[in-house]
Amino acid sequence: METPQMRSMFEIYHFKIINYTMCYFCQKNIEDIDFKNTELLSRFISGFYKIKPRKKTELCMHHQKKIATAIKRARQIGILPHTPR
Numbered sequence: 001m002e003t004p005q006m007r008s009m010f011e012i013y014h015f016k017i018i019n020y021t022m023c024y025f026c027q028k029n030i031e032d033i034d035f036k037n038t039e040l041l042s043r044f045i046s047g048f049y050k051i052k053p054r055k056k057t058e059l060c061m062h063h064q065k066k067i068a069t070a071i072k073r074a075r076q077i078g079i080l081p082h083t084p085r
């Protein structure tokens with residue numbers, strides 16, 4: 001019971017999933033994330049300075065963990081804020 005229209009929808013859906021799972025650091029082949037690079041880290045925090053979840057950052061598990069650790073380290077040495085105010 002699969003119409004051609006349904007099938008194309010399915011393919012588009014899968015294409016999107018494949019695109020979403022492309023990790024930024026895996027693409028650029030970056031292994032070590034510098035916690036002093038606040039410009040890079042600020043891409044992965046929300047407006048309320050929370051660490052963005054993996055669904056929003058589109059990173060792989062390995063790099064998401066590294067980014068979370070880097071942000072926490074940056075907060076501890078005081079170059080990234082914990083809260084907006």
Ligand SMILES: [Zn+2]
Binds near residue numbers: 025059060
């Ligand atoms: Zn990755």
